Amino acid sequence: MSNQKMLECRFSEKKLDYYANQGLRKVQGWFAADSALVIRQLATAQNHFMITGGVGEIGVHHGKLFILLHLMLRKNERSFAVDIFDKQELNIDKSGKGNLNIFLKNVRDLGGNPDLIDIFEKSSLNVSAEEIISKSGKIRIFSVDGGHTAELTLNDLLIAEQSICDGGIIIIDDYFNAHWPGVSDGVFQFFQKKKSDLIPIIISPNKIFLTHTKYAKDYQSFLKEKLFHMYEKSSIFFGSEVLIFDSPKSRLDEIRKSAFYKKIKNYKLFKSLIVPYAKRIIKSP
Numbered sequence: 009m010s011n012q013k014m015l016e017c018r019f020s021e022k023k024l025d026y027y028a029n030q031g032l033r034k035v036q037g038w039f040a041a042d043s044a045l046v047i048r049q050l051a052t053a054q055n056h057f058m059i060t061g062g063v064g065e066i067g068v069h070h071g072k073l074f075i076l077l078h079l080m081l082r083k084n085e086r087s088f089a090v091d092i093f094d095k096q097e098l099n100i101d102k103s104g105k106g107n108l109n110i111f112l113k114n115v116r117d118l119g120g121n122p123d124l125i126d127i128f129e130k131s132s133l134n135v136s137a138e139e140i141i142s143k144s145g146k147i148r149i150f151s152v153d154g155g156h157t158a159e160l161t162l163n164d165l166l167i168a169e170q171s172i173c174d175g176g177i178i179i180i181d182d183y184f185n186a187h188w189p190g191v192s193d194g195v196f197q198f199f200q201k202k203k204s205d206l207i208p209i210i211i212s213p214n215k216i217f218l219t220h221t222k223y224a225k226d227y228q229s230f231l232k233e234k235l236f237h238m239y240e241k242s243s244i245f246f247g248s249e250v251l252i253f254d255s256p257k258s259r260l261d262e263i264r265k266s267a268f269y270k271k272i273k274n275y276k277l278f279k280s281l282i283v284p285y286a287k288r289i290i291k292s293p
Contacts, residue, residue, distance in 0.1 A: 018081040023119035023276075024048075026196055027079055031118045036110075037072030040213035042255045044076055045235060046214050047149070050177055050210075050217065051080045053230040057223070061173040062144035064088035066132045066164045067154030067181075069106050071114045088126040090143040090154065092137050095234055131155075133163055137170035146173035153181035160271045161194025162201075169206060178206065178218040185214065199246050207248040212238075213255065216245075225246070 016025075026045050027042050054060075068089045071078075073145040076086045093108040108129065112122050126143035128135050132154045140147065150168040154160055161180075168178045182188045183195055195216070198204070209224045210217035210231060221225060232239055238253040 015082045018083055019079045019119060024079045027075060027118050029057050030094055035072040035114050036070045039072045043212040043215045046212040049231050049234045053227055055161040057175060059148050059175040060084045061146045062147030063149040063177060064144060064147060065151035065153060066090040068111060071111045073151055075115060075118050076243060086124050086126060086144045088140055090132050092131055093129050116172055137167050140171050147171045151179040156182060156188040157190040157194035158197060161191050162197045165198045175220060175223045180216040183216045208245045208250050212253045229239045236267050
């Protein structure tokens with residue numbers, strides 16, 4: 009894991025930056041920008057760890073999160089999308105309303121390439137890990153955001169577990185969402201029913217991230233360094249340590265969490281002059 013060689017990306021960093029900073033707002037859906045930062049850093053960590061594989065999602069809706077993953081593809085990697093799209097009679101719990109034409113238009117308009125997407129237009133109950141792997145290869149980032157019943161969540165997690173590569177990441181949406189208790193029920197069943205080498209490692213706004221045990225500390229150390237201004241605390245979740253990342257409460261919080269602040273915070277000049285001035289500046293828009 010010490011090999012620092014970076015892998016060549018399919019799309020420019022400029023496209024990815026544009027989407028993360030502006031394009032996200034142009035796609036209908038539900039996805040916190042702070043979680044996008046976490047996902048980008050996890051992908052960067054995979055570059056450092058030399059983890060390769062496809063990316064994709066069950067439950068893409070109009071592509072809000074999917075496009076971020078797609079734009080992080082590297083050469084020789086593909087993405088996949090599983091959704092019932094216009095077959096809304098299969099939407100058991102009415103969790104979202106996808107549309108294939110809108111999805112593909114969003115991918116094109118925001119810099120992606122639909123030719124690199126393997127689309128499964130059907131219920132995830134009728135999709136297998138073998139199908140995904142045969143088209144897209146082993147997966148390094150797999151988002152689970154399909155049907156929000158316990159049955160569908162469990163089904164999708166089992167598919168994700170069997171699809172990801174060694175060191176792959178599974179993203180679970182809406183675990184803490186009070187409107188969708190079936191998600192937490194399905195996740196609980198996943199960890200209770202079988203012995204899994206997957207453990208939770210990160211919690212961010214509305215997302216939980218899982219990976220294989222031997223990679224947990226490496227990912228956590230990487231994110232704690234890169235996103236120090238978003239790091240809140242650690243906790244225990246399903247028997248494993250997780251790091252919790254959230255929106256910085258203010259720019260002052262970012263300063264207070266920095267190593268520089270910790271070194272100089274006790275100096276008299278800093279307390280009497282710089283802190284009051286910084287507070288006035290930070291309050292300005």
